[in-house]
């Protein structure tokens with residue numbers, strides 16, 4: 203086992219396994235050990251050690267929301283948890299006292315924690331809903347690790363994470379799962395259970411992790427009830443919404459199985475919001491947005507660089523996976539210009555060709571195009587929310603679109619396509635969520651010209667639960683597909699996308715569930731495609 207100065211120490215504590223959760227004696231022993239161990243440990247472990255805190259006295263196990271990790275780098279990742287002994291407490295504070303609580307954390311190379319490599323103590327603060335985000339450093343590249351937390355004598359579940367490969371190394375395979383749209387009321391999170399079973403290297407979450415409104419307002423039968431206010435408006439409301447979602451054991455299993463890369467869409471804040479404009483005009487939207495973003499940060503395994511400032515947070519970013527893949531994670535909500543065509547699904551208007559209309563804002567677009575220009579990756583994966591490909595919803599003559607998607611921002615889409623085509627990007631893959639359907643599309647330089655150049659493929663993952671049980675197709679989409687020959691697959695089933703990426707090809711498996719109205723559905727494969735290196739086409743498997 204290699205030794206990293208300042209981080210690796212032989213275990214000098216009592217093994218965690220011998221300390222019984224909740225035992226006062228065990229806690230005192232571990233508390234002494236924590237202080238002793240933390241003094242011995244390096245920089246990552248010194249947080250808050252000079253402050254004396256009361257750590258005991260929680261009414262029950264505070265680890266009801268599970269654990270998560272994210273933002274893998276070659277030398278580390280973020281590990282996350284949030285303390286909530288009463289997760290459904292109405293005020294969203296999870297039954298926590300208004301006090302700072304010490305949380306110990308431990309990282310090991312094995313799930314049994316026989317070979318711990320790092321330990322430390324961090325502070326769970328009431329102003330962050332007692333969430334903790336530990337940014338690990340000093341780990342080995344391309345390696346699997348296990349982590350857990352301890353607070354007030356209680357042990358958390360164990361999470362598995364990985365570091366990214368060394369820069370410029372080209373690993374032989376990367377397996378990712380992409381997920382989106384998990385409306386708790388619409389069904390069971392069986393698809394998350396399926397993601398956990400895949401043991402992917404990475405999970406990419408493309409938005410609608412929660413829904414701010416419920417009670418059947420989105421049209422599907424209510425399978426499970428949200429608790430709390432509808433819609434969520436205050437910081438307490440959003441905190442409670444995340445807490446309820448995070449009590450789900452299938453969600454917890456998926457979050458504990460692999461590091462996640464997350465980006466939000468609309469329902470983490472409000473339906474179809476665009477910068478300062480929600481779909482439904484309302485007073486106090488800036489305050490609501492600030493509350494929603496604060497709760498999002500508290501509940502996601504993000505780096506402190508994403509911490510909200512006022513009504514904004516820095517969410518768009520790039521995450522490399524050695525020389526094999528580069529993830530460009532987009533934020534298509536905070537900087538977007540208002541949707542054209544009155545944001546009416548199935549409409550058309552001249553405004554959607556407006557050169558100034560933007561899903562990303564000017565600065566993020568420049569950043570994205572710069573990223574393409576500097577690409578040296580085998581695969582560039584653009585992880586974002588709304589459908590990129592043209593989708594004409596009107597069978598026969600005439601055209602109608604979803605103006606909330608890239609079809610509402612055609613000039614910007616043309617700029618992105620032109621930039622991809624003129625860049626060193628070798629393989630562009632767009633990962634999309636939002637539409638509660640699986641969809642596979644080729645991105646043609648001119649969608650209306652079947653002989654035009656193929657510049658990318660788009661893989662749209664369906665919802666985890668939103669929309670309920672679903673169906674193999676939708677009649678209105680089936681009727682419109684002949685208008686859209688670049689779209690190669692569509693399914694209205696729930697599920698997730700699995701992609702296995704090698705230097706030679708990307709294999710996409712659209713995983714589907716026959717139902718979500720009952721728990722325990724089997725996971726099936728609706729369709730599979732190969733994208734060969736150097737040729738952005740979808741080959742049927």
Ligand SMILES: [Fe+2]
Pocket residue numbers: 383384410469636637638665668
């Ligand atoms: Fe959604």
